[in-house]
Amino acid sequence: MSAFESEEQRLAYELLSSQVHPHRAMDIVERQYTRSYHAVYKGAEPVAAATIGSTLWSIVGGQVVTNTVKKLKKRKEDNRRVIVTVSLAGLKLEDDQEILAFETLKTITHVCLDPSDAKRVAYLSHYPRLGLFYCHIIKFRDKTLASKFLNHTTQLCTQAKRRSFSELGSSSVVDDDEDDDMRSVDFGFEDEGEEATGIRKQIESLYGATVAIAELDYISSAPLTQVELADAYKDDCDHLQLIIDTHLGKLQREKQGSVKSLTRRKSSIRRIKNNEAQHVILIASMEGIRVVDSKSKEEFLFHYIKEVKLWGHVCMGKEDRAFAFVSCDAHLQSISCHMFFTRNAQDARELAANVGKAVEASNKMDALQGGQPFMPVARTKGELTGALSRLEVDRDEIHMLRPIGAGQFGVVFEVEHQLPGVPTPHIRAVKALRQGASKLHMIDFVREAEILSELAHPNIVRLEGLCLQQQPWLLIEELVPYGDLDYVLRVGLERRVNIKLPEVFHYSLQILAGLSYLLEKRLLHLDIAARNMLLGARNEVKIADFGMCRRLPEGKTSIVVKELPKVATRWLAVEAFDEHRLSEKSDTWAFAVTVWEICTQGGKPYSDVHFLQVAREVREGRRLEQPRVCSEPLWDVLMRCWHKKAERRPTFKEVTQLLLDAKKRTETPDADRDLGRVVFSRTMGKSFKHQQQLHQQQRPPSP
Structure with missing residues (x-):
């Protein structure tokens, strides 16, 4: 344990021992490690879209910074005087008008001085959902200030990474070796020493x-x-x-x-x-x-x-x-x-x-x-423990049909899963972890598998199996035919298939049923949005994408996080911005934004506002505008879900009853059409009909 880590823990212990409220103690600790610096922001350039490890950075880092400085000079953009704030929450750049950039500590992978000018500091930020790195250049008034910023930022980033990797201790994927008191992920092959297969070398070279x-x-x-x-x-x-x-x-x-x-x-x-x-x-x-x-x-x-x-x-x-x-x-x-x-x-x-x-x-x-992206790229197998070990399947049973999506972890495929002794293959969806994924990505990938393995509800996507003993890692899930709800709604809008109020109520009530079930398991989804809802046959909605899901501690109704997810900024509640507090009530807020997305058929929340300015707009009382299809009783429910004070917002069960009452007040009938079929049936042909038939089959026994 580092001296810095011990000092932080000592301060927190003293505050709690003196009966300071835990949330107040956290604020004091965070302020203790917050520093602000005056500087000039030169700008940022995208520099890579593959993993940059410490070894590679030590070789090419100086050249990356030099090239970035040259590109920024060619752009001839005005330099901006900024205040750089570094804290346990992250690194923020802002001038007197707006926030220019904000990076959480986990996303800052490298910090260094410019080899040609010791007053300039470069930091590399990673956007994992995009597979993209940015190099930011900041110039300070003197070398001393630049050095202080460098040391402080490096210290905080190191601390954040230690916390992230400590989560591996609860992972089902284990390894006997430990590094820096942290249990590492079993990659399926050793980081050092093992001679990789020829195929793996070629694949990594291509990647x-x-x-x-x-x-x-x-x-x-x-x-x-x-x-x-x-x-x-x-x-x-x-x-x-x-x-x-x-x-x-x-x-x-x-x-x-x-x-x-x-x-x-x-x-x-x-x-x-x-x-x-x-x-x-x-x-x-x-x-x-x-x-x-x-x-x-x-x-x-x-x-x-x-x-x-x-x-x-x-x-x-x-x-x-x-x-x-x-x-x-x-x-x-x-x-x-x-x-x-x-x-x-x-x-x-x-x-x-x-x-x-x-x-x-x-x-x-x-x-x-050989046309199969799931073939293993290493000879050795890792070890699985716990419930996940019973879900491991033979990857030879999986045959790729086509790619159907892409996300934070990699590509999602439609596959045939040929179970032993079953004459007809089942059509499934496989989420494959991309080559070169970071350890943090691996942690999130395994966490999603662990959470899904516990769940069984008609409105939550079902985990059918997994392959975690060798790379590439795979999660095998039920295939929900029409894809994510946001996609279906936007395509429908393009094809002049307008959403109807009965469908809005029908989808919303199903999402609430899934969220209520998660809460019974003391789970918060924390990424509720139309893009994470899947639409199946007969208007069946299923909640998916549990990479950000967290469990509530026993006896607690909320959690406080140090880093907010950037992708969910437009769905976050007021207290999430102010206190980093997430709870059922913050998920209620996000649920209401999702209903707004459904009503607008894939509209972007606060589309006229830069995502870094959303927090300010929400704090000042701005709310989304009422869509045309949204009835007054339904709009009243959504506005209650967006109340500034979390304690004044309804719970999932209360929202369910409010929606049922609103539906009754407007005399809204039940949904009378299969929206996905209306949008896609003319174009998906025979393969889709086969897919629908297989969707009706009952869940097979666990492999």
């Missing part, structure tokens, strides 16, 4: 060499028609090229399916020249192409690499610095062209070449894995 990151200006996405898509699937890439010519002007193909020229309306070009475009980060890897807002770090576009059919450096009018790619969505039976401006033509050409490399690497990976 690390196929990433491209580019800063772009997003222009627009142009959808093509359903009829043309059907023809495109019957013909080759030349026919697809002809379809794009019809819609977007004359196009000339280069090799590997890339696009050479493209014309667009002058209004789009004018909008970019006037600096009104959305600034984004495009991340291309063999997993797919992901587009993220450069300020909020919120993802708004993702396509699997297999869906990318055409790509390349393009011309738009007189501008020759554009990049475009065309994607085909087999699930929606749709095709779109996505267009961007780069800084110059050379950047566009390099990005096109890197996307081509990502496609090539994906094809090589398929060849290595």
